[in-house]
Amino acid sequence: MQQITEDGTHINGANGTTNSIQDEDNRRLTDEEFERYSRQVIVPGVGKEGQLRLINSRLLIIGAGGLGCPAAQYVAGAGVGTIGIVDGDVVELSNLHRQVGHSTSRIGMKKVDSLITHLEGLNPLPSYIPHPVHITPQNAADIISQYDLVMDCTDNLATRYLISDVCVLLQKPLVSAASVQKSGQLIVLNCPPTPQGLVEGNCAPCYRCCFKKPPPPSSMMSCGEAGIMGPVVGMMGVAQAGEAIKIIASALHLTSQSDGPDRNLRQPSLLIYTYDLESAVGPYSFRALKMGSRKKNCFACGENSTLTLEGIKSGNPNYDQFCSVPASSRSLPPEERITAAAYHRARERGELPEHILLDTREKEHFSLGKIDGAVNLPFSRFLMKAAAIKRDGSPVDDILPTVSTGVDTPIFVVCRRGLDSQEAVEKLKELGLDNGGQRKIVDIIGGMKAWKEEVDPSFQFI
């Protein structure tokens, strides 16, 4: 484990690893470094010392996507000396509107290799280390321990908790960001790092201190479902780079504070950015919420925490379960499910009675293509209406779109990939819309993805 002291040099950690960086780095910048970094070296607060700290530092970027690409560009441009990049995916065409470190000609290439190709063109001086894997409880500590500072540029909640936990245990500062659809957030955590269990004073919080529990999965949408605006996620990635450069160049908060935090620790803030597409002129969209310091009872960093690296490696805690990643199949009985192909066949043969086909995708998805006769009830709206019925006793029929049908008219439900539709079937039954079993409510297995695969290959599935 390497750390950077206030004078910018590395020291060896408890595991006794050695490093090749000089204890005192008072060298001159080379002519190329001098010219390449001159515009930032003269900025107050950077100087030659700050630049040498950047050159001597080791930074890990987890995720080479919408956040990781802009973040990597700016830390590479600034001269961070060693940059590790973790990502197990390959470049896809649908990535390119926001993942600006890749290119059309590199579709199909591993993202880590594609991004490093781009970064080497921008600045060949840093060492770039590819980790072409998904970060997991089994490999996270081995990878993170090789670096001084971590940037979480992933888009997965379970991974976010995992990275934070490992950073707590390895005492690494963490710059964490997230973005979906039209908003983004950013927070600096474990900065300065303090040992697990130390709660005296004003220790910096971890992700769990700020977000003790994940939001319910039904309230979360991925980029694939909700969509994402390139400038929004780009802005958050650039802001992450800014925070990382600040932490390293100033060397204020990189060192582990074993006897308590820095006297001058500022309370961390959660930066929230919201982008209003409907408003051409409007109020500025940045907000900063003050966050508290380390929580005494925090599961990861609090005084009675039992979290260990060995435990994480062996599956304790179970991150997917904690974030309730939905299982691939719920427990609807077979008679309440039908494949896309069987539904289509029955329709074509006129074997289906008059029915309602509810499509629970968001309206933007629906507007791009649908099954003939489908009516749209976006899942988010559906959940709100269902909650209102339970809370206020609104009429149950309010939940269905206005279509003239009888109370026993069967309902078929289709969504994007077949998960929301199962929940919708369960909720419709809970609300009594099955009329005690008189009315059939049926899930179309696999949603519009299955419709494309089994019925209509020309359907433009997003």
Ligand SMILES: [Zn+2]
């Ligand atoms: Zn904590």
